[in-house]
Amino acid sequence: MSGLTAMFAALFALMLLTLGWRWLFIAAVTAKRDFTALWAYIKLLLLIKRYERKNLSIGDIFEQNARKQPNKLAIISDSQRWTFRQLNDFSNRIAATFHKHGYRRGDVIGLLLENRPEYVAIWLGLSKLGVITALINTNLKGPTLRHSINVAKCSALIYGEDFCDSVAQVGNEIPAKLYQFNNDLSEPVRPDATDLTTILYSLGDVELPVGVHRPHHHDKLMYIYTSGTTGLPKAAVISHSRYMFIAAGIHYTLNFKNKDIYYTPLPLYHTAGGVMSIGQALLFGSTVAIRKKFSASGYFADCVRFKCTIAQYIGEMARYILTTSPTQYDRRHKVRMIFGNGLRPLIWRSFTKRFNIPKVGEFYGATEGNANIMNNDNTVGAIGFISRIFPQIYPISIIRADPNTGEPIRGVDGLCQRCAPGEAGVFIGKIIKGNPSREFLGYADEKASAKKVAHNVFKKGDMAFISGDLLTSDERGYLYFLDRTGDTYRWKGENVSTSEVEAQVSNVAQYKDTIVYGVAIPHTEGRAGMAAIYDPERQVDLERFAYELSKVVPPYARPQFIRFLTKLDITGTYKLRKVDLQREGYNPNVIKDEIYYRTAKGRYELLTSEIYHKINVGQVRF
Template sequence: MMRLACCTALLFVLRLLVGLPWYQVLPAILIFYLGSGGWNFLDIVAKTIGRDLHAAYVLLRVKLNVKRHVREKNTIPKIFAETVQRHGDKTALIFEGTGERWTFRQLDEYSNRVANLLLDRGFKEGDVVALFMENRSQYVGLWLGMAKIGVEAALINFNLRLEALVHCVTISNAKAVVFGSELAEAVSEVHSSMRKAVLMFCSGDYDPKQVPQGTECLETLLTGASSRLPKRPQRCFTDRLFYIYTSGTTGMPKAAIVVHSRYYRMAALVYYGFRMTSDDVLYDCLPLYHSAGNIVGVGQCLIHGMTVVIRKKFSASRFWDDCVKYNCTIVQYIGEICRYLLNQPVRDTERQHRVRMALGNGLRQSIWEEFMKRFNIPQIAEFYGATECNCSLGNFGNKVGACGFNSQILPFIYPIRLVRVDEETMELIRGPDGVCIPCKPGEPGQLVGKIIQNDPLRRFDGYVNQSATSKKIANSVFKKGDSAYLSGAEGKAGMAAIADPSQSTDLETFFKDMEKVLPPYARPVFLRFLPEVNKTGTFKFQKTELRRDGFNPTAVSDRLFFLDSSRGRYVQLDEELYRSIVSGKHKL
């Protein structure tokens, strides 16, 4: 009976997702069953069938919705219009900074004013406007208004300064910059380096003495703009929506292309995968210039009618107070946010909230259960992916320590795979046939996703820079002649190895200069000073041995320094500090 039930379930799922008739599907299941260990396979089925069927349902639901949106040539603004019809007077956004609440209808009208203002100023479909401001409700209304007339927003990290800031505006080919008054100084520093034709608009507390000459007050202009829906452009579901920049820890940031279908895909897979509802209230303390805050978070508002609480910046001390105040049921996290919360003193509000789910990525397994228990969070909705990737994963089963899964009984339904790589060079390892070698269970490797460009769920849109796009694509991965996205690693900078034979580096000056040009995440946590930097026979920097050495002062004879963020300077790394860092007592 068990075998019959499992095969019947598999047959049903395959018919729905693949579209094949039963007489073509059934032999495939039997061959797969017999070739995979018989009863061992049934044991796997018994343990994973519930999880995998839910994932199959999610994929089917999203796929059917995507087909409709493609057929009807929908866009995110069009989908948002449907949301406004359903939830017009419901609260869409709450900005924690002021407590201001916007209904869906108010957000719609504000974005219409943005669209009509830009139309009056001569902006047209395909133009780009850079958005450089801290979190607030207006941020969402600005890029949404641009999208209503086919203008694409370049969402620039508000931590960037000088050369990196100019670079991001320039590569997007932006015709205007909308910046927050809180960033007026940063814009003034680089205004002379930008193209003369770039228009400047200031949002917030406008002071003509503090902004570049010629800058206009955005709020004044919007007051006089029409709040009626402008004529929609001829855009479709796979056209460009906006640009999100990579972190740029190993060079200048790259502008990743986000099309309407990608925005929908990322928000919808999370919504259905983790069983969210429109009645949830989501607490979003992540930056809106990135996909976690602006797509995974705000996307639940625009697409599914959820109320989203926006916070200017993450605050560990105010986190649970906010959740209680606004009756939040879902909170977002990323990276070390959960550890920062655990490091806070115990307070009553941390267990007086209504939060049922923590949604994000980067929660360490070592604190996973402690986080759930202390703050009484029933579900950790951990996922894995990147803005531009086509191979996202989700921990739909609430399994401790997992960022997702790939089905062993339906591996062909979701074409992603872990493949073997050379751990020293990170190059793909291929078999005699030239195709990549899949990893065995428990074996480390690189995640790849098969690219199917005419499928909105599997396409890869890449970056504005075509050469950067090419570097993310590998050929003959699943089979000969195919192509796949390579999921690389970007994030907080680790160690910088510096050749300093005379030991003359002034660390105080070094840190001050670095502060001016690099955002916090791009500043190296450790410094290693070498008499010279070793190179390979082809004159490439030899990084493998440096990575292997790590930062243990007992194992490395070179001078090592650690960035103590609490003191704002580099300090000598000794054995005591090393032990404190490794044990987790000292924050990185």
């Protein structure tokens, strides 16, 4: 016994000499967090390995659940309640129809349809044939819609009758064959489209067609498009294994239960709603409540109506919900956890306190990325963590990079450099081919894929996915989002994070939608901050606004220009677009919205054409 004690004492002394007291302290306080995550990760890898060994697809796993619990509700909404049997039967009708029409494994079909159970059943049915479904953003029109269909090389497009006008705009410019799916059988079908609804319901009881070449575990399942906040959408590749990894990853990490009922008002054409929530039904046999369109005032009322225990948010949703008037539903729900990404740290505690939310599962990641992380222990503001005990288990890092371009800053050896705690840098994930947690499948456009990969990162020959986001970590390994590369700007010799300023400006402006960006001023170094605030009724008191802002934002980060928007451009995942605003700048001669500039005394005054001219010739300085 004494020998064993001596061995442990010697091991402890060696660790102390090698790592130091501080490391031991950090390891002790983060051990529960790290080992909880490690156990979840092990369960995830074992599950994925079992599915890989059996060569299972999403359709295979779903059919197992449908056989076990055919009468359990799978997807519900205000107007529909579909059981697992109904979802499976409809997906088989889809498979039979498109098999008969000649579609085979590897073909691509676009899907443009609002949130409803048929949406899931359509792509699920196509997947049983090995057909890849391109999930088209329902907000797209004109050139952007055409681009999304063509970049994925869609040979067909299934669209709902609500989108007839959008399809009419691009119908002659896309090679895809059109299939119109009507919710109402009496709706007329476009002359150049096939009536999909009538075909589907003309079939009797159907099974999966004989002789179908079913997909493999690693085959492509769908294309999910990036939100397009900085340009045209890119079609990210989601394989069957990748879908499983994302849905099962959040299931185990946040300790979801199969009996949980999920609420998602998010669009099903994106990863958050279409994979993370819907995946709980397909893989784990849970019930998911969906909504056609997000409603801030109806969020918790829906949670009560559907008896939900887990609710999802994304982007600015939480802020919109927080601005609603108190109702009887605020604390009557049974929600034990909300999960999502984009809950601003400044409203985190206010939100959870008002709505009595025990736990927040904030996550971070990109649809196409392999550097996805989660906050598993309710730490306010954190988007995940890097383990200080065993960082090699999940190889993610923050590296030094140019905040404007995202280009890695390399050392004299040509390799990348890790950031120290508290230092901002670009978040990356090591790429390991064949490992579903480390694979980078990229986009349908190979050139776009290449731009997201860094080579020779920490040693010659290795590769990593570059997120394009600036993050920082603290001593305990918790990670915090700062901004996207290119969204920071430099003013008065300081780097300014647009997301941090946006949060403060929005709070001072009573949670109004806010977009912050840098604009160039002639004869001035750097870029001045400009805030565009959505305030069509002009409720913001600029005198009070300037005073309150001065208390929470340092002088160099305060917006030099304020633009009051009367219209708002927002993505399907509730992110605010700033590309056009940056391009327009602060010229009152071309912008119809009211613009104000910050005077030397710290007041905001109307920017007239005369003042604009004086700024440009250097007579008004900042």
